[in-house]
Amino acid sequence: MVFDLTExxxxxxxxxxxxxxxxxxxxxxELDEKSRFPEELIRQxxxxxxxxxxxxxxxxxxxxxxxxxAIAMEEISRACASTAxxxxxxxxxxxxxxxxxxxxxIKREYLVxxxxxxxxxxxxxxxxxxxxxxxxxxxxxxRDGDFYIVNxxxxxxxxxxxxxxxxxxxxxxxxxxHKGITAFVIDMKWKGVSLGKHEKKMGIRASATSSIIFExxxxxAKNRLGNDGDGFKVALNTLDGGRIGIxxxxxxIARASFEDALAYSKDRKQFGQAICxxxxxxxxxxxxxxxxxxxxxxxxxxxxxKDRKMRHSKxxxxxxxxxxxxxxxxxVKGVQIHGGxxxxxxxxxxxxxxxxxxxxxxxxxxxxxxxxxxxALLKG
Amino acid sequence: xxxxxTDEQLQVEEMVRGLSRKEFxxxxxxxxxxxxxxxxxxxxxxxxxxxxxLYPATFGGSExxxxxxxxxxxxxxxGCASTGVGMAVTNMTGEAIFRFGTDxxxxxxxPMLSAGRxxxxxxxxxxxxxxxxxxxxxxxxxxxxxxxxxxxxxxxxxxxxxxxxxxxALTQKAPRQISAFLVExxxxxxxxGKSEHKMGIRGSDTVSLSFEECRVPKSSMLGAPxxxxKIALSALDGGRIGIxxxxxxIARSALSTATEYAKDRRQFGQAIGxxxxxxxxxxxxxTELDAAQMLVFRAAFLKEKGLPYSKxxxxxxxxxxxxxxxxxxxxxxxxxxxxxxxxYPVERHLRxxxxxxxxxxxxxxxxxxxxxALCG
Numbered sequence: 001m002v003f004d005l006t007e008x009x010x011x012x013x014x015x016x017x018x019x020x021x022x023x024x025x026x027x028x029x030e031l032d033e034k035s036r037f038p039e040e041l042i043r044q045x046x047x048x049x050x051x052x053x054x055x056x057x058x059x060x061x062x063x064x065x066x067x068x069x070a071i072a073m074e075e076i077s078r079a080c081a082s083t084a085x086x087x088x089x090x091x092x093x094x095x096x097x098x099x100x101x102x103x104x105x106i107k108r109e110y111l112v113x114x115x116x117x118x119x120x121x122x123x124x125x126x127x128x129x130x131x132x133x134x135x136x137x138x139x140x141x142x143r144d145g146d147f148y149i150v151n152x153x154x155x156x157x158x159x160x161x162x163x164x165x166x167x168x169x170x171x172x173x174x175x176x177x178h179k180g181i182t183a184f185v186i187d188m189k190w191k192g193v194s195l196g197k198h199e200k201k202m203g204i205r206a207s208a209t210s211s212i213i214f215e216x217x218x219x220x221a222k223n224r225l226g227n228d229g230d231g232f233k234v235a236l237n238t239l240d241g242g243r244i245g246i247x248x249x250x251x252x253i254a255r256a257s258f259e260d261a262l263a264y265s266k267d268r269k270q271f272g273q274a275i276c277x278x279x280x281x282x283x284x285x286x287x288x289x290x291x292x293x294x295x296x297x298x299x300x301x302x303x304x305x306k307d308r309k310m311r312h313s314k315x316x317x318x319x320x321x322x323x324x325x326x327x328x329x330x331x332v333k334g335v336q337i338h339g340g341x342x343x344x345x346x347x348x349x350x351x352x353x354x355x356x357x358x359x360x361x362x363x364x365x366x367x368x369x370x371x372x373x374x375x376a377l378l379k380g
Numbered sequence: 381x382x383x384x385x386t387d388e389q390l391q392v393e394e395m396v397r398g399l400s401r402k403e404f405x406x407x408x409x410x411x412x413x414x415x416x417x418x419x420x421x422x423x424x425x426x427x428x429x430x431x432x433x434l435y436p437a438t439f440g441g442s443e444x445x446x447x448x449x450x451x452x453x454x455x456x457x458x459g460c461a462s463t464g465v466g467m468a469v470t471n472m473t474g475e476a477i478f479r480f481g482t483d484x485x486x487x488x489x490x491p492m493l494s495a496g497r498x499x500x501x502x503x504x505x506x507x508x509x510x511x512x513x514x515x516x517x518x519x520x521x522x523x524x525x526x527x528x529x530x531x532x533x534x535x536x537x538x539x540x541x542x543x544x545x546x547x548x549a550l551t552q553k554a555p556r557q558i559s560a561f562l563v564e565x566x567x568x569x570x571x572x573g574k575s576e577h578k579m580g581i582r583g584s585d586t587v588s589l590s591f592e593e594c595r596v597p598k599s600s601m602l603g604a605p606x607x608x609x610k611i612a613l614s615a616l617d618g619g620r621i622g623i624x625x626x627x628x629x630i631a632r633s634a635l636s637t638a639t640e641y642a643k644d645r646r647q648f649g650q651a652i653g654x655x656x657x658x659x660x661x662x663x664x665x666x667t668e669l670d671a672a673q674m675l676v677f678r679a680a681f682l683k684e685k686g687l688p689y690s691k692x693x694x695x696x697x698x699x700x701x702x703x704x705x706x707x708x709x710x711x712x713x714x715x716x717x718x719x720x721x722x723x724y725p726v727e728r729h730l731r732x733x734x735x736x737x738x739x740x741x742x743x744x745x746x747x748x749x750x751x752x753a754l755c756g
Contacts, residue, residue: 285751290695373663
């Protein structure tokens with residue numbers, strides 16, 4: 001049991017923290033206000049190797065471990081949750097499945113530019129009728145010689161408007177239900193791929209979310225990830241990793257709520273003293289700080305297990321469940337400690353609140369995490 | 381970052397788990413029912429080197445270290461929480477003597493404690509000094525031959541079975557100066573008072589102590605004059621890792637009973653574990669216990685490395701004991717009526733764990749420690 005960070009982990013923590021403080025934080029309010037995609041930040045993050053942190057260098061990544069990834073995600077999220085989710089989707093949901101399930105040719109063609117941050121990825125799993133029940137895919141892929149013909153609609157796809165590449169899930173054999181799902185790597189410029197409705201969201205507003213429509217899209221068979229019917233496995237395996245990223249994002253948001261509230265409570269005077277002198281406020285701060293530390297340890301444990309190629313579904317779900325609900329509790333308390341100032345946009349507390357909420361929903365709602373955890377407990 | 385236990389820690393886990401399941405758990409209901417001090421369990425702990433885990437073999441200890449200690453205590457408490465708290469306080473007393481004692485004090489008491497010849501006790505709390513421990517009023521008057529203690533202590537765990545008790549007393553009233561003394565049973569003027577009837581951990585003896593013209597030699601002072609509060613706070617930092625582990629052990633047992641029950645118990649035509657209402661409870665409980673365990677291991681790791689760990693120990697204790705209480709409540713609810721009857725151990729787990737948010741610093745005191753560290 002060793003809780004020290006490695007030298008590499010400390011380095012990326014310093015780098016990410018410094019970058020987040022200097023470059024990201026000053027822009028976060030404006031990005032949110034204007035729902036503006038932070039193109040320049042993504043470019044800078046690519047230069048730092050943040051778009052493919054755990055991808056080996058030979059495939060364009062930074063060649064670091066998943067604990068490094070969680071650390072960097074937390075730091076970027078501390079400054080701007082929107083910027084962080086763009087990074088997370090590229091790392092966990094686009095690069096990781098191609099690294100794990102793609103052929104060498106596909107890795108060269110699609111992974112290298114994404115991991116190096118020259119191109120951006122998205123993950124097409126959710127459909128209007130397939131949210132938590134991801135197995136009920138309606139998008140179809142029908143074999144046609146060396147191609148598949150894809151038809152269908154995906155919605156709520158993070159990064160879709162800017163993405164060059166999509167890891168897409170389709171139904172190739174309806175009779176087999178979730179065992180008939182197949183995953184492909186799609187070039188977003190292909191004929192028949194178009195963007196649908198651009199969502200307006202409560203939070204993470206600088207991250208773009210839209211639907212993607214596929215009409216008679218011809219996908220080369222070589223772009224398949226794994227075999228026919230492997231798609232559900234690809235999706236679940238990918239999400240096990242993605243949940244580590246979202247857990248880390250949630251911790252970053254929780255920290256933002258906490259650190260801002262702590263600073264405010266030291267400054268704000270009422271009844272003749274700084275409000276942090278009151279136990280009412282101290283209790284909230286102590287509880288948030290404790291929960292954040294607990295959430296981070298759960299998250300690093302899951303990342304550490306992933307690095308060792310241990311099965312980590314339950315641990316990823318625990319990390320994501322606990323961290324996201326901690327972020328929400330921290331955000332509620334953060335607003336409360338600010339009082340009226342927490343409710344107005346002059347202070348970032350209300351943005352943290354809006355940003356925190358999504359972490360309990362995407363990449364598996366809290367309810368889905370509890371299903372995963374309970375299944376693991378009751379199986380034994 | 382490495383979440384693996386070492387081979388030695390794994391061995392401790394396996395050994396103590398076996399001992400606890402085979403010998404402690406089967407007797408736990410009886411120990412509780414009869415409010416009987418588990419002397420035999422205490423001896424077994426000694427035989428396996430579990431009563432002196434935090435000091436070296438020179439003094440009879442096993443020096444297994446804080447992480448192994450946390451694991452061992454968790455496993456013992458999982459079988460019998462009363463045995464667990466006796467072990468916790470004995471280890472804490474021994475560690476304080478090792479850290480602050482003279483060689484002659486170490487040589488006299490440590491081999492005795494690790495061999496299980498009596499337990500160790502730690503007498504800080506008084507009727508008027510609970511969370512406000514610094515407000516104690518037991519007084520130690522110095523004269524040419526030593527010190528004369530006057531005052532009373534309450535809620536002292538192991539008090540009736542201790543071969544040595546660390547007693548905190550004022551040695552100066554203005555400015556207030558607290559010092560620590562090592563007091564042995566049988567010292568004239570030292571008497572053991574009423575034994576408390578408690579909600580849980582009923583096998584653990586909890587007594588009041590009274591000191592009336594109790595004369596102790598100068599050589600019985602632990603540390604220097606005025607170091608008493610420092611010794612107490614340092615012992616409690618370590619003690620909190622122990623109580624946090626105790627809570628995790630109790631709660632894990634409750635959760636394990638609830639999980640097995642959920643698989644077996646059928647209602648509405650299926651195992652109740654098939655209902656999301658039950659699944660949700662189990663998932664939340666397991667997640668919180670894992671989080672608690674991580675916080676405890678982190679604090680123990682920092683302690684093992686000789687780094688500051690006071691805030692982290694408070695976080696571990698606060699989180700583990702509060703989560704543990706929630707988990708035991710949940711577990712009882714999963715068992716329904718069967719959770720409320722003594723045929724199952726869960727009602728005992730709930731009674732046992734209730735004290736963990738109170739002793740060795742209430743949750744409120746933990747939050748004070750944490751927020752002071754945060755607010756600077």
